[in-house]
Amino acid sequence: MEDLELSTPTNLRRILLTLEYDGSGFAGLQTQAQGERTVQQELEAALSQIPGARPKIWPCGRTDAGVHALAMPVHYDTLDNIPTEKIPHALNTLLPPDIRALAAQEVPADFHARKSCHWREYRYRILQRRMPPALDRHRVWWIPHSLNLIPMRHALECLVGTHDFKAFAVKEERATVREIYRAHLEVWPTEGGREIWIEFVGSGFLRGQVRSMVGTLVEIGLGKRDSSSIQSLLASGSRKDAGPTAPAQGLYFVRAGYQPYRQ
Amino acid sequence: MEDLELSTPTNLRRILLTLEYDGSGFAGLQTQAQGERTVQQELEAALSQIPGARPKIWPCGRTDAGVHALAMPVHYDTLDNIPTEKIPHALNTLLPPDIRALAAQEVPADFHARKSCHWREYRYRILQRRMPPALDRHRVWWIPHSLNLIPMRHALECLVGTHDFKAFAVKEERATVREIYRAHLEVWPTEGGREIWIEFVGSGFLRGQVRSMVGTLVEIGLGKRDSSSIQSLLASGSRKDAGPTAPAQGLYFVRAGYQPYRQ
Numbered sequence: 179m180e181d182l183e184l185s186t187p188t189n190l191r192r193i194l195l196t197l198e199y200d201g202s203g204f205a206g207l208q209t210q211a212q213g214e215r216t217v218q219q220e221l222e223a224a225l226s227q228i229p230g231a232r233p234k235i236w237p238c239g240r241t242d243a244g245v246h247a248l249a250m251p252v253h254y255d256t257l258d259n260i261p262t263e264k265i266p267h268a269l270n271t272l273l274p275p276d277i278r279a280l281a282a283q284e285v286p287a288d289f290h291a292r293k294s295c296h297w298r299e300y301r302y303r304i305l306q307r308r309m310p311p312a313l314d315r316h317r318v319w320w321i322p323h324s325l326n327l328i329p330m331r332h333a334l335e336c337l338v339g340t341h342d343f344k345a346f347a348v349k350e351e352r353a354t355v356r357e358i359y360r361a362h363l364e365v366w367p368t369e370g371g372r373e374i375w376i377e378f379v380g381s382g383f384l385r386g387q388v389r390s391m392v393g394t395l396v397e398i399g400l401g402k403r404d405s406s407s408i409q410s411l412l413a414s415g416s417r418k419d420a421g422p423t424a425p426a427q428g429l430y431f432v433r434a435g436y437q438p439y440r441q
Numbered sequence: 442m443e444d445l446e447l448s449t450p451t452n453l454r455r456i457l458l459t460l461e462y463d464g465s466g467f468a469g470l471q472t473q474a475q476g477e478r479t480v481q482q483e484l485e486a487a488l489s490q491i492p493g494a495r496p497k498i499w500p501c502g503r504t505d506a507g508v509h510a511l512a513m514p515v516h517y518d519t520l521d522n523i524p525t526e527k528i529p530h531a532l533n534t535l536l537p538p539d540i541r542a543l544a545a546q547e548v549p550a551d552f553h554a555r556k557s558c559h560w561r562e563y564r565y566r567i568l569q570r571r572m573p574p575a576l577d578r579h580r581v582w583w584i585p586h587s588l589n590l591i592p593m594r595h596a597l598e599c600l601v602g603t604h605d606f607k608a609f610a611v612k613e614e615r616a617t618v619r620e621i622y623r624a625h626l627e628v629w630p631t632e633g634g635r636e637i638w639i640e641f642v643g644s645g646f647l648r649g650q651v652r653s654m655v656g657t658l659v660e661i662g663l664g665k666r667d668s669s670s671i672q673s674l675l676a677s678g679s680r681k682d683a684g685p686t687a688p689a690q691g692l693y694f695v696r697a698g699y700q701p702y703r704q
Contacts, residue, residue, distance in 0.1 A: 198575040246576060248632060266572060278575040309529060312461040312541040313509060369511060
């Protein structure tokens, strides 16, 4: 019996789940301290109601309090008999409405949502208009001032490639070299203003990196600093010289890839 | 003294305010019963903190619980000395974050936000995709089934013009003839699906009219009824033969016009 329990049961499946969540009601994706409401805590509580499912999840990445996800991969192991294609619906009956399971697929036992990931995509939404929003107050960073997009686009080009992103890291204890495959900016007209989307695809991102890059880019757009300051920051690694951390509510984890990135 | 109080003070101004609000936290725009949280109650509470402002508002239209507004006009009278262009900012410091004042202008004493209005524009947002949304759960009507837009567009054309919209009215005690100037449908691709926007501009709308028209249009898109049923409904005025009332969270009061409508 002991041997049986310690070995991997033959009907154990590893499931890769894709989640959408509204970050505004959570203290982040990962459970840090007891008592805080996190996506992990809610998802593990839902899994614990499915007989056979192991209520422990491994997410692809971490998101801070207030940050959203459009398609966050997480994996977990299960002995249940639910057909894989029915898992999202089964979980959605158990999850709170600010988390939705969008898709599920069975993956090999050595697949890992974080370690097997090749690239991650983030989007940052800025609303530039005179008056603050009511409807999107938890969805965008509202900026009432005009942003000059030409130096912002130039600065974005300088971020692409393999660099030491130490100057943009917040409370990061790992090595700080990462590769950004793609960094670009899109503009959408809106009633009385415009939305600016800043999108990044990279091998991985340091804690606080996207929000610090966006904070620095906005200072460039406001004319408070030159676009060449990006190169200086990448060279110096000096956090205190970078811009402020952009607010959490504008940031979206868009998706992750499990094959090498192709533009 | 009595005469002075009864006559209109010479420095009394009528202010036309434009509001954006997130309807999900409100029992509607207009205060119906005590104890319910309404946009009117919150705005009148904010105005009562401005010395000289009369804390009574007249909105352009009514919106039900859960219905949003992008630019709802309301008027009120005031004896305060705040420069008109500073009123939105002053009010936003007093209003809860799910209501924002976007603009203010001084209007003649005989202007009335509802009675002076020539046209109103509404938008209804449908999210058509396999799985339900987390982020937009209070912003769209999620429909997991495919909608055929061709008969829906044909049906929309039949709604344009002056008609008796009795079949689409819910709890309406006024006369039921209205004119729709424009009715159209736009489609936006989204991750894993599409958004369908149904937009109406009309002289005015009956209670529940937009949501009943949308519920009927969706039945047409699902193939549950023929697009010709619109003509039958306009002719019969039979509410029980119309489609269901579409859910509140997909509906937006977009804007109103105080000049005759021009396409």
